[in-house]
Amino acid sequence: MNLQVSPPWGAERRTRQMIEHPRRRAADLAAPPRARDPLPSPTDWSFELIEQYHEVIKATARRYGLDTYPNQLEIITAEQMMDAYASVGMPVNYRHWSYGKEFIATEKNYRRGHMGLAYEIVINSDPCISYLMEENTMAMQALVIAHAAYGHNSFFKGNYLFRMWTDASSIIDYLVYAKNYVAECEERHGLEAVETFLDSCHALMNQGVDRYRRPSRKSLAQELADAKDREAYAQRQINEMWRTLPRKAEKAAEEAETRRFPEEPQENLLYFIEKHAPLLEPWQREVVRIVRKVSQYFYPQRQTQVMNEGWATFWHHTLLNTMYDDGYLSDGMMIEWLKSHTNVVYQPRVGDRGYNGINPYALGFAMYTDIKRICQNPTDEDRHWFPDLAGADWLESIDHAMRNFKDESFIGQYLSPNLMREFRLFAIVDDEKEKDLEVSAIHDESGYRRVREALSHQYDLGSREPNIQVWSVNLRGDRSLTLRHAQHNDRPLHDGAQEVLKHAARLWGFGVHLESVNAAGEVQKRWSVPAPSH
Amino acid sequence: MLQQIIDRRLAGKNKSIGNRERFLRRHKDQIREAVKRAVDGRGIRDIAQGEDIHIPKRDIAEPVFGHGQGGKREMVHPGNQDYVRGDRIDRPKGGSGGGGGGQASDSGEGDDDFVFHLNKEEFMQVFFDDLALPNLARTTLAETPEFKTHRAGYSSDGTPNNLHVVRSMRGAIGRRIALGSESRRELAELEEQLAQLKRHPHPNPFAHEIPPLELEIEALRARLKRIPYLDPIDLRYRSRVRVPVPTSKAVMFCLMDVSGSMDEARKDLAKRFFILLYLFLTRHYEKIDIVFIRHHTQAQEVDEQNFFHSTETGGTVVSSALVLMEEIARARYPTSEWNIYGAQASDGDNWHHDSGRCRELLANNILPLCRYFAYVQVAEEEQNLWDEYSALAADAKAFAIRKVTEASQIYPVFRDLFKKEGAPT
Numbered sequence: 020m021n022l023q024v025s026p027p028w029g030a031e032r033r034t035r036q037m038i039e040h041p042r043r044r045a046a047d048l049a050a051p052p053r054a055r056d057p058l059p060s061p062t063d064w065s066f067e068l069i070e071q072y073h074e075v076i077k078a079t080a081r082r083y084g085l086d087t088y089p090n091q092l093e094i095i096t097a098e099q100m101m102d103a104y105a106s107v108g109m110p111v112n113y114r115h116w117s118y119g120k121e122f123i124a125t126e127k128n129y130r131r132g133h134m135g136l137a138y139e140i141v142i143n144s145d146p147c148i149s150y151l152m153e154e155n156t157m158a159m160q161a162l163v164i165a166h167a168a169y170g171h172n173s174f175f176k177g178n179y180l181f182r183m184w185t186d187a188s189s190i191i192d193y194l195v196y197a198k199n200y201v202a203e204c205e206e207r208h209g210l211e212a213v214e215t216f217l218d219s220c221h222a223l224m225n226q227g228v229d230r231y232r233r234p235s236r237k238s239l240a241q242e243l244a245d246a247k248d249r250e251a252y253a254q255r256q257i258n259e260m261w262r263t264l265p266r267k268a269e270k271a272a273e274e275a276e277t278r279r280f281p282e283e284p285q286e287n288l289l290y291f292i293e294k295h296a297p298l299l300e301p302w303q304r305e306v307v308r309i310v311r312k313v314s315q316y317f318y319p320q321r322q323t324q325v326m327n328e329g330w331a332t333f334w335h336h337t338l339l340n341t342m343y344d345d346g347y348l349s350d351g352m353m354i355e356w357l358k359s360h361t362n363v364v365y366q367p368r369v370g371d372r373g374y375n376g377i378n379p380y381a382l383g384f385a386m387y388t389d390i391k392r393i394c395q396n397p398t399d400e401d402r403h404w405f406p407d408l409a410g411a412d413w414l415e416s417i418d419h420a421m422r423n424f425k426d427e428s429f430i431g432q433y434l435s436p437n438l439m440r441e442f443r444l445f446a447i448v449d450d451e452k453e454k455d456l457e458v459s460a461i462h463d464e465s466g467y468r469r470v471r472e473a474l475s476h477q478y479d480l481g482s483r484e485p486n487i488q489v490w491s492v493n494l495r496g497d498r499s500l501t502l503r504h505a506q507h508n509d510r511p512l513h514d515g516a517q518e519v520l521k522h523a524a525r526l527w528g529f530g531v532h533l534e535s536v537n538a539a540g541e542v543q544k545r546w547s548v549p550a551p552s553h
Numbered sequence: 554m555l556q557q558i559i560d561r562r563l564a565g566k567n568k569s570i571g572n573r574e575r576f577l578r579r580h581k582d583q584i585r586e587a588v589k590r591a592v593d594g595r596g597i598r599d600i601a602q603g604e605d606i607h608i609p610k611r612d613i614a615e616p617v618f619g620h621g622q623g624g625k626r627e628m629v630h631p632g633n634q635d636y637v638r639g640d641r642i643d644r645p646k647g648g649s650g651g652g653g654g655g656q657a658s659d660s661g662e663g664d665d666d667f668v669f670h671l672n673k674e675e676f677m678q679v680f681f682d683d684l685a686l687p688n689l690a691r692t693t694l695a696e697t698p699e700f701k702t703h704r705a706g707y708s709s710d711g712t713p714n715n716l717h718v719v720r721s722m723r724g725a726i727g728r729r730i731a732l733g734s735e736s737r738r739e740l741a742e743l744e745e746q747l748a749q750l751k752r753h754p755h756p757n758p759f760a761h762e763i764p765p766l767e768l769e770i771e772a773l774r775a776r777l778k779r780i781p782y783l784d785p786i787d788l789r790y791r792s793r794v795r796v797p798v799p800t801s802k803a804v805m806f807c808l809m810d811v812s813g814s815m816d817e818a819r820k821d822l823a824k825r826f827f828i829l830l831y832l833f834l835t836r837h838y839e840k841i842d843i844v845f846i847r848h849h850t851q852a853q854e855v856d857e858q859n860f861f862h863s864t865e866t867g868g869t870v871v872s873s874a875l876v877l878m879e880e881i882a883r884a885r886y887p888t889s890e891w892n893i894y895g896a897q898a899s900d901g902d903n904w905h906h907d908s909g910r911c912r913e914l915l916a917n918n919i920l921p922l923c924r925y926f927a928y929v930q931v932a933e934e935e936q937n938l939w940d941e942y943s944a945l946a947a948d949a950k951a952f953a954i955r956k957v958t959e960a961s962q963i964y965p966v967f968r969d970l971f972k973k974e975g976a977p978t
Contacts, residue, residue, distance in 0.1 A: 066558055073558075093559040102569040119576030120613055122569045123669040153562055214575065222616050368632020377631060445633040447642070450625040455641040461633055474629040485618050510624030518616035 043084025045394075045414035051082075054346040064157040072161045073168075075347050079338050080169040083414065087172040088187060089146040092164065100152050101125045103140050107317070110142065111194045113201035113309070115217050141167035143175040143320075145187035158355035161348075165338040170331025177422045178326070180319035190316065197309045204302050216303055219522035220289065220310035226487055227289030227311040228318045230480075246308075250301040284503065285489040288523070289314070297498065298528035307526070322425045322480055329383015330421050336360060336384070366442065377474075382442070386429070389438050390417050400436055426478035434471045436462070446473040451509075482507050490534070497550070499530035506537045517546050524548040577675065583608050584671065588679045593821060596857050597831045597843060600680075603673045607666040683960045684829060702793040711790025720789035728787055732780050740773045803838035803892040803924075805831060806882070808874045810899035812849040813866040819931040823898035824861055826929050826963050830896045833967065838892065844881055848874035850904075854881065871903045871938060875914040882922055895919065895926035903938040912941040920949055927966050928954040 058071055069092065080087070095103070105122035106112040142148045149167040151160050175181050205213045220227075285291045289311040293304050320327070339356060342348050366381035367374040390408065393401045394416050397409035408416055420433060445461040446469060460466030460473070476482055490503035502523070504512055512535055524531040528550070535544040577584060584606050591604045636642075671679070707720055747766050750759045757763075807827045809815070815823075834841050845860035846852050852873040855863075874897070882893055903911070920926060928942055933956065946954045955966035 066560075069558055091559065093561045095561045099561065099568065105569060106572070114571045114575060116572065116575035116579045117615055119569060119572035119574070120667075122572060123576065124667070127669060150561075210575070210578070214579070218615070225617055366631055368634075369630040370632070374632075377629070442631040443633040444629050444631055445636055446627050446629045448625065448627050449644075451623040452625075454644070456644055458636045458638055458640040458642065459627060461636060461638055463638070466638055470629060473627045476627070477629055485620055487618055504618075506624065508625040510626060511621045513619050513621030515614075515616040516618060519618050522616070 043082075043414060044412045046412055048082060048414070051078075051345060056346075057349045057352075058347050060157065060349040060352045062156050064155070064160045068157055069151070069160055069164070072157070073164055075342055076161065076165050076169060076338055079341050079345070080165075080173075080334075082341075083334075083337070084418075085169050085173040085334065086176055087147065087169060088144075088176050090168045090172065091146040091148045092168065093148060093150050094153055095150050096153055097129070100140065100150060101129060103150065107313075108140050108142070109194055110148070111191065111198050112313075113194075113198045113217075114205075115221075116214060117218075117221065139163040139167045141171045142190070143171075143181065143185060143187050144190050147172040147175065147187070156355065158352045159359065161339065161352070162335055162356040162359060165335035166331045169338060170334035171327065173334070174323075174327050174330045174421060177418070178319070178323060178425075179423055180323060180425055184319045185316060193312065197313070200305060200309065204306065208302065213306070215525070216306060217310070219525045220307055222519045222522035223288050223292075223526070224310055224314045225484055227287060227314045229287050229290070229315065230318075246305060250304065280492045280494050281489060286486075287311070288487065288489060288502070291489045292523075292526045295492070296527050299526070319425075322427070322478075325379040325383040325386070325426045325478065326421065326424065326429050327383070328380045329385075329387050332360070332364060332380050332384040333387040333417070368443070385438055385441070386433055387417050387420070389435055390420060390433055392437075393435065398437070404435060405433075427475050427480075430478060431471065431475035434474065436467045439467055439470055444470050444474065446470050485510075485512055487533070497530055498528075499532060499550070500527045501532045501534065504533060504535040506535060506543070509537055511535060511544065517548070520546050520548045521551075524551050577671075580606075580608055580612070581679075583612070585679055585683065588671075588676060588683070591676070592680065592825065592828070597824070597828050600828050600832065601673055601677060601835075604671045604676050605668055606671050607668050610667050613667050684825060684964050702795050705792050705794040707789045708792035709786075709789065711792065715790040715793070717789045717791050721783070721787050724787040724789060725783045728784060729780055729782070733777050736773050736777050740770065740777070743770050743773065801838060801892065802840045802842070802890060803834050803894060804842040804844060804882075804886045805834055806844045806846060806878050806893070806895045807860065808846050808848070808878060808895065808897040808899075809860065810849070810869055810871065810874075810902065811847045811860075811863070811865050812869045812902065814869075814900050814902055815931075819900055820861060822931045822957055822960060822963070823929070825960050826898055826927075826957070826966070827896055829963060829967060830894060830927065834894060842886070842891075844878075846874050846877050846881075848877075852877040868904055869899075869902045870907050871899060872907050872910045872914055875911060875919060879914070879918050879922070882919075888922055893923045895923050897926070897928045898931060899928075899938070900932040901930045901934065901936045901939050902932075903936065905937050908937040908941045911938065912945050915942075915952070916945055916949065920952060923951060925951045925953075928952075929957045929963065929966055930954070931957055933958060 058075065059068065061068075073090075073092065077090075101122055103110060104125055106118045112118065139152070140150045147168065149163065149172075151163055155163065175185075175187065181187075201213060201217075281291070281295075289307055292299075293307040293311065296304075299307070335356075339348065339353070343353055364378070364381045364384050366378045391413040393405055393408045394411050394413035397405070402409045420429065424432060439462040443462055446459045446466070448457045448459045450457075460469035462470060486505045486507060487502055488505070490501045492501070493499045500523070502520075512533075516533060520531050520533055530550045531548050533546040534542045537543050587604060587606045592600065595602075707717060743766060747763065747770065750757070750763055750766070753759060805827075809820070809823055831841070831843065843857070845855050845857055847855055847860055847865075848869070848871065849865045849867040850870045850873065854877065878895065882888075886893060915926070930939055939954075939956075942954050946952050953966050953968075955962065957963050957966070
């Protein structure tokens with residue numbers, strides 16, 4: 020349904036703590052007097068109507084204590100929606116052919132009716148920008164406002180990953196800077212050069228994030244000022260590292276022989292390349308940095324899909340239903356948004372046509388709803404599994420769940436036996452050493468924990484994406500770079516690796532090797548790309 | 554909290570055009586190939602259209618590291634029907650693993666081509682690139698014909714400068730009459746009544762009736778006064794409509810040698826040559842007829858399909874085509890009504906006694922009829938037909954010849970034609 024976005028660099032240096040604010044408790048909720056007349060409900064929206072609806076939605080969200088960035092609603096056309104969709108959901112971005120490709124693909128699907136267009140895009144910025152498409156009906160606009168401007172928005176503001184990694188106030192500025200910088204490079208160095216370079220950066224984009232290192236927060240102005248210094252300084256460092264003049268003493272040389280570089284494996288390939296690739300021009304280093312930042316910006320989002328979509332869906336459902344109870348929404352309006360809602364949370368069963376894995380909207384929505392149920396009407400089973408939740412205040416409980424988890428831990432913590440039965444979840448082990456697949460656990464007493472664990476792992480980015488790190492650099496010889504893939508459960512890399520390696524070699528400037536290492540530490544497969552000709 | 558709703562609909566239309574350009578540039582080879590195929594397959598009249606371009610998916614893939622098949626993984630799926638723990642399931646075909654139909658929908662799409670639509674402008678741009686058209690000629694061809702605006706009655710909306718005062722006032726009078734008629738009639742009646750009452754001698758027995766009547770009259774007068782003198786609905790504007798610049802009729806004769814020596818590549822060159830002339834004509838004429846005349850030793854009028862796609866063998870007598878052209882022109886296209894353009898393509902092969910006759914036919918019979926006649930020879934070697942034609946080209950005005958071995962050389966043969974276009978004569 021949507022695509023949200025959240026910035027990469029600079030989030031505050033703060034220790035991860037349970038973030039607890041004085042929150043609204045469900046017990047404090049008091050229904051206001053019933054509205055005298057429902058809001059008008061024509062099919063077509065108008066600016067006045069959107070404002071009226073927004074006022075009511077806002078008031079309702081306030082009652083539930085949703086803490087959000089200020090909202091900015093923008094009306095856009097379908098074409099603009101596709102455009103934003105194609106450039107990874109951002110209102111501005113640097114130019115690249117792959118976004119043109121995305122746009123064409125999106126447009127084609129849309130025209131053929133293969134795909135409903137995203138109803139909305141919301142950008143994790145401060146103020147939070149939500150796009151409403153002009154083709155939407157009034158009911159859909161209300162749904163989108165509740166979903167994006169209050170659901171997603173409060174998630175962006177509350178969830179610890181977003182708080183830690185993203186800086187909502189400067190994302191747009193940074194992208195404007197990136198766009199101008201890349202455009203300037205194109206002018207100076209030619210479209211071709213910049214394009215091929217960006218291609219290479221994109222190939223390593225997923226390996227361009229810091230998974231564990233804490234970021235430091237910098238303002239945009241600082242960022243800009245630093246960019247210049249960085250260029251000059253980095254170049255000096257690199258020259259030093261690759262210095263070919265003989266050192267003073269023999270000893271120093273010997274030491275260098277045995278010295279590993281990097282001393283420890285590096286997880287962030289793009290960062291390593293930006294800092295240490297010997298032949299890059301300063302502008303190329305800055306481009307690597309831009310791509311890296313953008314990638315980092317999406318990192319929290321990739322880890323909170325179920326939680327984020329579930330949260331937004333839960334809240335549009337709750338807010339609009341409350342508004343109906345308060346007498347603001349007409350029956351027709353309800354039917355219309357409920358129809359969309361039902362489509363969004365539909366979960367096809369395995370083997371059905373159109374089954375494509377677990378629908379994050381469905382799972383997330385069901386989980387928050389389930390937490391609420393456990394708080395309000397716990398069964399004995401729930402009391403056994405969730406002693407802390409049973410009978411607790413539901414509003415506080417889901418707020419806590421939203422703030423302090425990511426998909427992996429959220430599922431590990433909150434997926435209840437009741438829900439596993441409802442979804443009829445079962446786990447299958449696919450081991451290449453075995454002839455058949457094996458059902459390892461189903462939704463029964465002996466399988467709950469196994470299913471929950473397996474599903475939780477499924478959302479762990481660490482196991483979804485191959486773990487590839489910088490292993491070593493041959494400092495004295497051909498300067499080649501060696502990457503290592505640490506296999507997870509013996510899963511190999513696919514054949515695209517060779518192509519990616521070519522891109523890596525283009526960035527590094529010398530030969531690049533990739534070794535795939537199994538759990539026992541044996542190198543199982545090796546790819547090599549020679550130094551690109553300069 | 555909410556400042557205001559921002560309407561972005563007008564801003565940033567076509568924002569992704571830069572990305573699209575980059576995409577097209579990157580795949581220009583495939584696109585050029587596709588355009589070439591499209592030109593071969595299309596009729597001359599259908600040339601100015603978009604085209605679907607197919608690019609193999611692997612050519613546009615962006616590689617990233619990912620997991621391949623193999624190893625061990627555990628996947629959770631919803632919708633268990635009758636499995637219990639320990640059940641064994643056959644590995645699904647295609648081995649995408651994961652169990653169930655997890656990846657089925659992905660692999661279903663497989664290696665389809667990436668298809669996208671090149672719009673008309675982009676298509677023509679690529680086509681022109683091939684022909685190495687200079688910019689002036691490009692803009693001339695790509696533009697839609699010029700429009701002229703002229704008056705077409707009156708309309709109820711428009712800009713103030715087009716306001717038609719007389720019409721507007723006339724409308725206002727009509728409206729005032731129509732709106733006020735009822736009130737005026739009542740007013741007249743009441744006034745009549747009042748006058749009668751007043752006529753009674755003193756002391757008037759009906760004196761008490763006079764003041765209410767006067768009040769009523771006063772109210773009616775006020776109502777009449779409130780009818781606006783000029784209302785927005787009275788306004789009439791001069792309406793102006795855009796019509797294409799008046800055009801006339803043209804006929805284009807395509808003459809081509811189809812003897813054995815004209816192979817597909819040469820025909821393709823010839824086709825582009827005809828297309829270019831056709832495009833030029835569409836710019837200037839509303840109605841264009843195309844006459845296809847093919848010839849070997851004899852000439853024949855055929856349809857477009859046969860013209861480009863059937864081969865004949867045998868010798869070559871070029872004059873037969875010229876004779877036929879003249880016959881058809883005199884019979885069906887009187888010069889008083891039609892502008893006649895001729896385009897001839899051949900590989901220069903001709904029966905050697907015939908070339909002199911061709912020159913005479915052209916000089917004496919055909920060129921006087923024609924606005925322009927262009928000849929391309931799609932082969933390098935110079936034979937007597939070329940010699941005769943070049944002698945003629947030296948002094949005939951509306952006659953151009955050119956040797957063409959690749960598409961980019963076609964344009965110069967029309968240079969004079971386009972030059973006239975550019976000059977403000």
